Amino acid sequence: MQIDLGNALANVADPGVARADLEEFDERVAAAHERIQAGRRDAEFGYAALSLPERTDPAEIRAAVQPFEDAEAVLTVGIGGSALGAATVTDALGGVDHYALDNVDPAHTQALLEDLPLAETAVHVVSKSGTTAETLGNFLVVRQALADAGVDWTERTIVTTGEDGPLRELVDRHDLPSLSTPEGVPGRFSVLSSMGLVPAAIGDLDLDALLDGAARSADGLEGSLFDCPAYAYGAVTTELAERGAVVNAMMPYAEGLETFAEWFAQLWAESLGKDGRGQTPVRALGATDQHSQLQLYRAGRPNTVVSLLRPRERAPCPVPETDIDDLAYLSGGDLGKLIDVEFEATEASLAAAERPSIRVEIDRLDARGLGSLLYGMEAACVMAAELSEVNAFDQPAVEWGKQAARELLRGADTTKTRAVRDRSALPIR
Amino acid sequence: MQIDLGNALANVADPGVARADLEEFDERVAAAHERIQAGRRDAEFGYAALSLPERTDPAEIRAAVQPFEDAEAVLTVGIGGSALGAATVTDALGGVDHYALDNVDPAHTQALLEDLPLAETAVHVVSKSGTTAETLGNFLVVRQALADAGVDWTERTIVTTGEDGPLRELVDRHDLPSLSTPEGVPGRFSVLSSMGLVPAAIGDLDLDALLDGAARSADGLEGSLFDCPAYAYGAVTTELAERGAVVNAMMPYAEGLETFAEWFAQLWAESLGKDGRGQTPVRALGATDQHSQLQLYRAGRPNTVVSLLRPRERAPCPVPETDIDDLAYLSGGDLGKLIDVEFEATEASLAAAERPSIRVEIDRLDARGLGSLLYGMEAACVMAAELSEVNAFDQPAVEWGKQAARELLRGADTTKTRAVRDRSALPIR
Numbered sequence: 139m140q141i142d143l144g145n146a147l148a149n150v151a152d153p154g155v156a157r158a159d160l161e162e163f164d165e166r167v168a169a170a171h172e173r174i175q176a177g178r179r180d181a182e183f184g185y186a187a188l189s190l191p192e193r194t195d196p197a198e199i200r201a202a203v204q205p206f207e208d209a210e211a212v213l214t215v216g217i218g219g220s221a222l223g224a225a226t227v228t229d230a231l232g233g234v235d236h237y238a239l240d241n242v243d244p245a246h247t248q249a250l251l252e253d254l255p256l257a258e259t260a261v262h263v264v265s266k267s268g269t270t271a272e273t274l275g276n277f278l279v280v281r282q283a284l285a286d287a288g289v290d291w292t293e294r295t296i297v298t299t300g301e302d303g304p305l306r307e308l309v310d311r312h313d314l315p316s317l318s319t320p321e322g323v324p325g326r327f328s329v330l331s332s333m334g335l336v337p338a339a340i341g342d343l344d345l346d347a348l349l350d351g352a353a354r355s356a357d358g359l360e361g362s363l364f365d366c367p368a369y370a371y372g373a374v375t376t377e378l379a380e381r382g383a384v385v386n387a388m389m390p391y392a393e394g395l396e397t398f399a400e401w402f403a404q405l406w407a408e409s410l411g412k413d414g415r416g417q418t419p420v421r422a423l424g425a426t427d428q429h430s431q432l433q434l435y436r437a438g439r440p441n442t443v444v445s446l447l448r449p450r451e452r453a454p455c456p457v458p459e460t461d462i463d464d465l466a467y468l469s470g471g472d473l474g475k476l477i478d479v480e481f482e483a484t485e486a487s488l489a490a491a492e493r494p495s496i497r498v499e500i501d502r503l504d505a506r507g508l509g510s511l512l513y514g515m516e517a518a519c520v521m522a523a524e525l526s527e528v529n530a531f532d533q534p535a536v537e538w539g540k541q542a543a544r545e546l547l548r549g550a551d552t553t554k555t556r557a558v559r560d561r562s563a564l565p566i567r
Numbered sequence: 568m569q570i571d572l573g574n575a576l577a578n579v580a581d582p583g584v585a586r587a588d589l590e591e592f593d594e595r596v597a598a599a600h601e602r603i604q605a606g607r608r609d610a611e612f613g614y615a616a617l618s619l620p621e622r623t624d625p626a627e628i629r630a631a632v633q634p635f636e637d638a639e640a641v642l643t644v645g646i647g648g649s650a651l652g653a654a655t656v657t658d659a660l661g662g663v664d665h666y667a668l669d670n671v672d673p674a675h676t677q678a679l680l681e682d683l684p685l686a687e688t689a690v691h692v693v694s695k696s697g698t699t700a701e702t703l704g705n706f707l708v709v710r711q712a713l714a715d716a717g718v719d720w721t722e723r724t725i726v727t728t729g730e731d732g733p734l735r736e737l738v739d740r741h742d743l744p745s746l747s748t749p750e751g752v753p754g755r756f757s758v759l760s761s762m763g764l765v766p767a768a769i770g771d772l773d774l775d776a777l778l779d780g781a782a783r784s785a786d787g788l789e790g791s792l793f794d795c796p797a798y799a800y801g802a803v804t805t806e807l808a809e810r811g812a813v814v815n816a817m818m819p820y821a822e823g824l825e826t827f828a829e830w831f832a833q834l835w836a837e838s839l840g841k842d843g844r845g846q847t848p849v850r851a852l853g854a855t856d857q858h859s860q861l862q863l864y865r866a867g868r869p870n871t872v873v874s875l876l877r878p879r880e881r882a883p884c885p886v887p888e889t890d891i892d893d894l895a896y897l898s899g900g901d902l903g904k905l906i907d908v909e910f911e912a913t914e915a916s917l918a919a920a921e922r923p924s925i926r927v928e929i930d931r932l933d934a935r936g937l938g939s940l941l942y943g944m945e946a947a948c949v950m951a952a953e954l955s956e957v958n959a960f961d962q963p964a965v966e967w968g969k970q971a972a973r974e975l976l977r978g979a980d981t982t983k984t985r986a987v988r989d990r991s992a993l994p995i996r
Binding site for chain 2: 143439442503
């Protein structure tokens with residue numbers, strides 16, 4: 139992963155960061171780096187995620203999925219960090235038809251189960267606690283659908299869960315293939331572990347190259363933002379947010395990275411959005427969203443930094459010659475050239491409007507490049523949290539709703555269920 | 568479409584709008600309504616979009632697609648408003664395997680063309696001007712792929728374009744089935760016209776019901792926000808933005824409406840993001856994103872209103888009984904009940920954190936419900952623009968980049984191409 143901060147500087151953009159401010163700020167980056175390294179060394183909760191490239195054993199994952207090597211499709215049953223990392227990897231790299239039940243929409247669940255070749259599908263159930271309501275509810279529906287189709291669910295199911303809980307009991311009772319969730323790693327930081335890599339392993343993707351790319355980003359962690367792309371990204375976004383860029387539009391110029399932008403949004407929102415701070419991640423897609431969101435980012439409120447992400451190399455796709463005169467300028471070109479020209483034109487158009495952008499590049503959209511990007515953004519996020527003095531690894535604000543939902547389903551009468559029932563209403567019909 | 572403003576009121580949320588302020592503000596809504604009605608009556612540019620329910624002729628669209636009634640798949644070649652509306656309709660209602668080439672990513676284009684049954688695919692090319700670089704570049708690639716597969720492209724192509732331009736010439740030269748883009752309607756407001764309905768018509772969806780649902784929203788336009796859900800939404804989001812809610816997270820609780828949230832983002836960003844104003848639309852998905860973005864919306868910067876959208880009725884999907892004790896509370900329930908409980912718990916959890924939300928409901932996720940929602944949000948957007956005193960229908964800020972890209976492709980040496988070449992750089996490697 140490489141970063142270019144040129145268009146986030148104060149001589150280009152407002153909000154922007156002066157070069158001198160960055161140099162001053164670099165002392166705080168050095169101190170935060172020491173804190174991060176200590177956390178990694180002691181395998182502290184959360185910081186342990188930044189050691190996954192060396193802790194994750196791809197051979198163990200390959201062995202666990204061995205019964206499913208001929209699967210036609212993989213169905214991940216999980217939610218949040220238990221599904222999004224896995225989808226990010228297969229959407230970027232292909233390898234297998236991968237579907238996720240990461241919601242509890244009845245129409246969607248039914249339609250997906252009707253379409254899937256259930257007898258040839260590997261079902262990957264993922265929940266660290268083994269009690270996540272959406273995941274377990276969906277799993278019960280999937281298990282019934284397999285039974286209805288005459289398929290032995292115990293032959294088609296692999297589980298990733300913690301050391302105990304209902305899912306672990308299920309594994310033990312039915313002798314299911316299983317993997318353990320990594321110790322000390324929150325779901326949104328788990329993509330480089332068993333939680334993120336099972337579908338990729340079934341798709342025979344190169345896990346070693348993915349982890350190697352991540353390891354290279356890990357090796358590149360240095361105590362100065364000028365020497366470390368990950369920290370540069372985390373530090374500059376933090377400084378820009380302080381100066382008013384409270385929105386961060388992550389805009390990859392590659393269809394395969396659309397899910398990555400979702401993954402990034404989860405990472406950024408849940409890790410940094412606390413104590414009245416944070417930066418709202420917006421998923422965009424280049425070049426498509428140039429025809430929509432760009433109007434806002436160039437001419438709306440000056441509260442956004444755009445992260446322009448691309449692979450430096452692309453597969454060729456020549457544009458054929460044409461007899462239409464107006465299109466002669468496209469003929470004999472390449473779609474890759476077109477999208478890269480649009481990337482550069484958009485970057486310049488933001489600068490011309492004095493709006494900040496950050497360029498993020500990987501060499502290629504392959505396993506190594508993706509590994510470096512995923513790890514780089516995790517390290518960037520932890521750096522941003524250190525500099526903002528928030529805990530990157532907790533998510534206290536989501537608990538209220540989870541608990542209220544459980545209490546409502548149990549028919550309890552509590553402060554929370556009463557708050558739901560006695561809500562403020564002003565209906566307009 | 569129904570709206571509930573209860574949780575956006577100042578006695579619940581901060582930012583919030585006092586009931587008295589809404590009543591005062593209602594005079595401005597009445598005046599803006601008069602302006603909108605006059606624009607519709609005179610078919611002024613943009614306002615004409617709000618007359619599409621009565622202007623669009625579903626029989627004409629059905630007749631044009633008649634050669635493709637047995638198509639196995641539809642491929643829309645278009646970008647921005649020329650693709651997103653069509654995808655929103657088929658992603659919500661099904662009916663046909665619909666794919667879009669709405670980007671110029673070479674890897675994606677190649678992979679999609681390899682997967683499609685080209686001889687059985689209807690190709691719908693959409694560009695109002697007939698000159699959009701991405702669309703025409705992709706179309707040239709698709710035409711070549713059809714030829715390589717031994718398919719006569721003139722038998723598989725339907726075009727929606729304006730009265731002249733390269734695409735219209737192509738239609739005339741090869742006698743292709745075609746439709747005209749509606750007069751006076753910007754792309755992002757075109758979903759209820761030929762531009763948005765061709766794939767739906769090929770999928771035999773009920774266009775009459777869709778337009779009827781839209782017409783009912785149109786009939787409901789009244790000069791008071793207390794009597795008109797669309798205006799209530801537009802007015803309250805505007806007032807909240809003025810009070811600091813500069814982000815609007817559109818969060819449908821239905822997988823089928825995920826693309827709707829993208830469509831909404833384009834509508835909201837491009838129509839309102841100008842003159843230093845606007846509100847950043849963020850696409851979210853319930854219940855999935857409760858496990859990520861909700862942390863930010865409850866505990867991050869107090870700059871967000873969450874729009875919670877759901878159908879009131881859902882298909883049944885019972886959760887089977889289970890022998891796992893910890894999950895007994897799920898057994899015998901229904902996934903639809905689960906997602907609705909989560910909707911209500913999330914709404915209450917935002918209120919408990921004093922963060923504003925707006926409830927948006929449709930009766931069912933069917934053609935009529937979708938039509939009412941699409942039209943309702945377009946009218947809401949036009950109302951928001953009137954109240955913010957911006958032009959909803961132009962997009963001047965996207966032109967700079969488009970022009971720069973064209974000049975770069977032509978190898979020109981201009982102010983813009985020099986700005987691209989001489990960009991500010993601070994690479995971190």
